[in-house]
Amino acid sequence: MANIAAQRIKREFKEVIKSEEVAKCAIKVELVNDNYTELKGEIAGPPDTPYEGGNFVLEIRVPETYPFNPPKVRFITKIWHPNISSVTGAICLDILKDQWAAAMTLRTVLLSLQALLSAAEPDDPQDAVVAKQFKENIDMFQMTARHWTNVYAGGPHINTEFNEKIKRLQDMGVDDHQARVALSSYNWDLERATEQLFS
Amino acid sequence: MGFELNRFQGEVDEELICPICSGVLEDPLQAPVCEHAFCKTCIHEWISRQPTCPVDRQHITSAQLRQVPRILRNLLSRLSINCDNAQYGCNRTLKLDTLTSHLEECEYNPKRPLPCEQGCGLIIPKDELKDHNCVKELRTLISKQQQKFNDFQQELTEQRFIINEQKRELQLLKDFMRAMRISNPAMRAIADAMERDEVLRWSNSLTRARVTRWGGMISTPDEVLQLIIKRTLSEVGCPSHIIDDLMENCHERRWPPGLCSLETRQNNRRHYENYVCKRVPGKQAVLVLSCDNTHMSEDMMVEPGLVMIFAHGIE
Ligand SMILES: [Zn+2]
Ligand SMILES: [Zn+2]
Ligand SMILES: [Zn+2]
Ligand SMILES: [Zn+2]
Numbered sequence: 001m002a003n004i005a006a007q008r009i010k011r012e013f014k015e016v017i018k019s020e021e022v023a024k025c026a027i028k029v030e031l032v033n034d035n036y037t038e039l040k041g042e043i044a045g046p047p048d049t050p051y052e053g054g055n056f057v058l059e060i061r062v063p064e065t066y067p068f069n070p071p072k073v074r075f076i077t078k079i080w081h082p083n084i085s086s087v088t089g090a091i092c093l094d095i096l097k098d099q100w101a102a103a104m105t106l107r108t109v110l111l112s113l114q115a116l117l118s119a120a121e122p123d124d125p126q127d128a129v130v131a132k133q134f135k136e137n138i139d140m141f142q143m144t145a146r147h148w149t150n151v152y153a154g155g156p157h158i159n160t161e162f163n164e165k166i167k168r169l170q171d172m173g174v175d176d177h178q179a180r181v182a183l184s185s186y187n188w189d190l191e192r193a194t195e196q197l198f199s
Numbered sequence: 200m201g202f203e204l205n206r207f208q209g210e211v212d213e214e215l216i217c218p219i220c221s222g223v224l225e226d227p228l229q230a231p232v233c234e235h236a237f238c239k240t241c242i243h244e245w246i247s248r249q250p251t252c253p254v255d256r257q258h259i260t261s262a263q264l265r266q267v268p269r270i271l272r273n274l275l276s277r278l279s280i281n282c283d284n285a286q287y288g289c290n291r292t293l294k295l296d297t298l299t300s301h302l303e304e305c306e307y308n309p310k311r312p313l314p315c316e317q318g319c320g321l322i323i324p325k326d327e328l329k330d331h332n333c334v335k336e337l338r339t340l341i342s343k344q345q346q347k348f349n350d351f352q353q354e355l356t357e358q359r360f361i362i363n364e365q366k367r368e369l370q371l372l373k374d375f376m377r378a379m380r381i382s383n384p385a386m387r388a389i390a391d392a393m394e395r396d397e398v399l400r401w402s403n404s405l406t407r408a409r410v411t412r413w414g415g416m417i418s419t420p421d422e423v424l425q426l427i428i429k430r431t432l433s434e435v436g437c438p439s440h441i442i443d444d445l446m447e448n449c450h451e452r453r454w455p456p457g458l459c460s461l462e463t464r465q466n467n468r469r470h471y472e473n474y475v476c477k478r479v480p481g482k483q484a485v486l487v488l489s490c491d492n493t494h495m496s497e498d499m500m501v502e503p504g505l506v507m508i509f510a511h512g513i514e
Binding site: 004007068 | 219220222235241244248
């Protein structure tokens, strides 16, 4: 790893660890390997959002050319959000692309991602299905996102109705995640989800 | 890239840290309006990718980068840093502004250039001394120089070829001009100028001669002697348009008034020393060209000059 990238990451790693956000358990970062090329990040779902109470794990890869190029970040924890792919966890956020600036740090990246969870931008989507739901049926979107937070990120809100529908599909031999994706995509319409799964 | 923070003694102010590499600023430059400071190499690297300030993304270009204020430079130069060679045993702590001069002479520098004392005398990095083999190094050196020598040889041959081609071309051009000058006055002027330049260049290529015995001058050289001198002139590059005149002028019948008779020669003898003479290689003769002797009075010179042949006394 280039000297400058290693020097930066070491310092930023310390910066995050010492930050007040860590004290408040809002963000966290851990080393995955000894040479600082890969890290594991964690952000808490912001209050008053469907993500509240959840913990979201991120994969952070530091390129050789860091900080002249942004780190490559994606969600490991499955999440229902217009700007994050529900399939791959890929993130659509300008500062991770062309709006990156060399003075930004791991801490600013994690805080920006947290802000993204509070303020989605459905007009610049990463996941078209989620974005459509967000724009057309915000209540449905919030319930779905809250359910995903409960199942994948340890959020507190259990949705028994949704769980039962998933159970029905599971009984038909469908894997629970597949069932959840199908139901989420069809606004929890069991009939249409079944149709899509078996067509 | 900046200096690693852990090389410094005591706290380093946040202002002195480069936001790009997070080291202590090295050769800092600042952005024009926001005045954010960065290491020179760091900010150039960033701007080559994106013309913005890395902190606030204001538009900036390399040309707009400025020196940081003296106060900042002073703060930096006062910081105490350990030597780059600390890991090799150097325990010196230096002010940042004396680091460079210390590094040049730091004896712990594994790359410090030292002369080999086993005979070859080459300058080698200290850490390569133990595996150093004089014969091997010298062999490589010789083969490199042989290669260079061959390259030069090759180039010389090519250049010679080109020069000969150009000489040929030049000769054709001169012939062409000579043919033209008769009918065209402008061409005549150019041709005259070219011929004057040619004589001057030739004169400058000859070495000065000193006549020790003016009395040995032959005033009526015979045909054979004249032919020998003429051949030599031609060999040393005498321009063809003056060679015949020069040779004609070696005989007293063509000498200027101040030299043409025994009597005038005797009268003007004291002026002889003022002639600027050029050697005719290997011969007891000198060239007195009018372009070298504009300082001489008119009755002592003749165009385009004259050859003086002596029995002896030329140095
Ligand atoms: Zn720097
Ligand atoms: Zn700035
Ligand atoms: Zn030293
Ligand atoms: Zn040697």
